[in-house]
Amino acid sequence: MNSHLKRVVAIGGAALLLASLAGCGTANRNAAPGPTELSDEPVTLRMAWWGGDGRHERTQQVIDLFEEKYPNITVEPEFSDWAGYWEKLATSTAGKNSPDVIQMDQLYLASYGARGALADLNELGVDTSGMEPSVRDMGLYDDTLYAAPISTSITAMLVNSDLLDQVGVPVPDNADSWTWDEYSDWGAAVTAASPPGTYGASIPFTEYQLQLFVRQHGEELFDSEGVAVSPQVLEEFFQNSLDLVEAGAAAPASVWAETAGLPLDQTPMAVGTVASFPNTATLISAYSGASGANLELLPLPATEDGVEDFEYAKPGMYWSISSQSEHPIEAAALVNFFLNDEEAAKILGAERGLPANADALDAIYDQLTPQEQAVVAYTESRQPFFGDAPDIVPNGASNIQEIIQRYQQEVLFGQTTPADAAKNMIAELQQSIDAA
Known part of the structure; x- marks a missing residue:
């Protein structure tokens, strides 16, 4: 050691x-x-x-x-x-x-x-x-x-190496520092080379992943007063997910809605219908066991010209x-x-x-x-990108995971715009925090 x-x-x-x-x-x-x-x-x-x-x-x-x-x-x-x-x-x-x-x-x-x-x-x-x-x-x-x-835990991009070998689209040479746009282009290429119903990319969807996305932009999700993220950055988070779907890199809204709440062994990553999936790095063992595939860990895509020390380890x-x-x-x-x-x-x-x-x-x-x-x-390889840990989820915002996925789904189905989703989510969270 x-x-x-x-x-x-x-x-x-x-x-x-x-x-x-x-x-x-x-x-x-x-x-x-x-x-x-x-x-x-x-x-x-x-x-x-x-x-x-x-x-x-x-x-x-x-x-x-x-x-x-x-x-x-x-x-x-x-x-x-x-x-x-x-x-x-x-x-x-x-x-x-x-x-x-x-x-x-x-x-x-x-x-x-x-x-x-x-x-x-x-x-x-x-x-x-x-x-x-x-x-x-x-x-x-x-x-x-x-x-x-x-x-x-630290979040990583879990990548199905066996699936990539089968479709003939390798991991990009710059995957240790790729941007969200580069990830989208790669994901679309994997989708195009894969059988119908198999996709290259996945959208971020957890509170931890949102925290990282926000920190890439030099902001924080919460502070001592409640919600700290700007509407513009939160809008970009929702827009980024919509862009991945519309580019064909990630699965359409109907597939995402059907699979978002499935047990681990039934998720697209576990059944081999997606090539990459952001999640906790330690889940590589569980997903590898469920899928029978060789998986590797890559960094999350970053925001172009964003903050480098956005990572942190979450209990x-x-x-x-x-x-x-x-x-x-x-x-x-x-x-x-x-x-x-x-x-x-x-x-x-x-x-x-x-x-x-x-x-x-x-x-x-x-x-x-x-x-x-x-x-x-x-984790050692990502330590140079560790910044200060963020404030924990405040009292009144314990259901943030449910809130993120609800607005994510509304955006993907075209029921609301990324801008309105961002504005409404911030208002809902702050009201809940103030009432706690």
């Missing part, structure tokens, strides 16, 4: 708004301090996360290891799929029955932090010293560390501790174990993404697959 790995920002992977929390305080901010040392008495903690069977099995193995080290602490697991998880968490938190340890997402961190539902991890002694400061600080809300990153998910917990010190010990224990890291591997903790990443590096090691190398 090379000497730069310690500096690598490690990699990670439409939900319900927290309506049931609105207007209700979930914690007493003036409560007396709790215990500062681990209890010798029997303690039961509830730990909640979302994910598939593989995540459940690995997480339970680490819980078993933790309980061996702390025999007086019993950990009760609670897990579900993504949508069900947030509905259940919102209900339990509003009912003063939140799990002690919570797997948290960037879309919801501000919403829970603003309502006092999360504990200050620094006060509880959660050790985040193994993380890059820019990554750790994306767990801050209102200058308080309410969440500790488990893993981080894939976090661990948080409920402010309602009756055993916060024990909960902190559990979070510390998941974040920093070497044996725990080896059990968890890269299932949640590559660890945000550099020491944990070192511990598992040799057991990573060649594709996962390629993600580490890719």
Whole structure:
């Protein structure tokens, strides 16, 4: 493992708004301090996360290891799929029955932090010293560390090398620095050489991808007041997607609408009907496994004459501790174990993404697959283009992913113009933020 790995920002992977929390305080901010040392008495903690069977099995193995080290602490697991998880968490938190340890997402961190539902991890002694400061600080809300990153992600263009070989259109020589216009031209060439129903390019569609596009233009999506992006840059984002479709590089609106919400193994990238797809770099393993194809990672296209240091590493998910917990010190010990224990890291591997903790990443590096090691190398290659991390999604904007896709669809179907979509999306988001 090379000497730069310690500096690598490690990699990670439409939900319900927290309506049931609105207007209700979930914690007493003036409560007396709790215990500062681990209890010798029997303690039961509830730990909640979302994910598939593989995540459940690995997480339970680490819980078993933790309980061996702390025999007086019993950990009760609670897990579900993504949508069900947030509905259940919102209900339990509003009912003063939140799990002690919570797997948290960037879309919801501000919403829970603003309502006092999360504990200050620094006060509880959660050790985040193994993380890059820019990554750790994306767990801050209102200058308080309410969440500790488990893993981080970087977006890349996933490219199906086998499909390109079949149609005889190689990756451009300048793909490490291509522009959106060059990407469109290449995508159209791939489409023209491919069987009907197969396309060369895909449109950007996630909050993370929008953040990167906005940063390429020297702006930010959010700031402390709410929406920060200008209508002109957001209009260009929608226009860029429309241009990709109209050029024949990307699939038409009807195909995009039908496939946007499909499970991973049914998406165009997984079934081999698109040659390139922007997404989290660590998903290369999942898409390669589903498609049976060789995939490679390329940078996202950039804006011509735009800002170079637009990239950043985004936490894939976090661990948080409920402010309602009756055993916060024990909960902190559990979070510390998941974040920093070497044996725990080896059990968890890269299932949640590559660890945000550099020491944990070192511990598992040799057991990573060649594709996962390629993600580490890719991230290193993009570090010269890393800028400061952006503000997290503010309270009131947790449903931004749903909003982006709704306006994207309206533009692609010709129901609204990119300019009107930009203006209306900014107004909708700001109104929701102001009302939160």
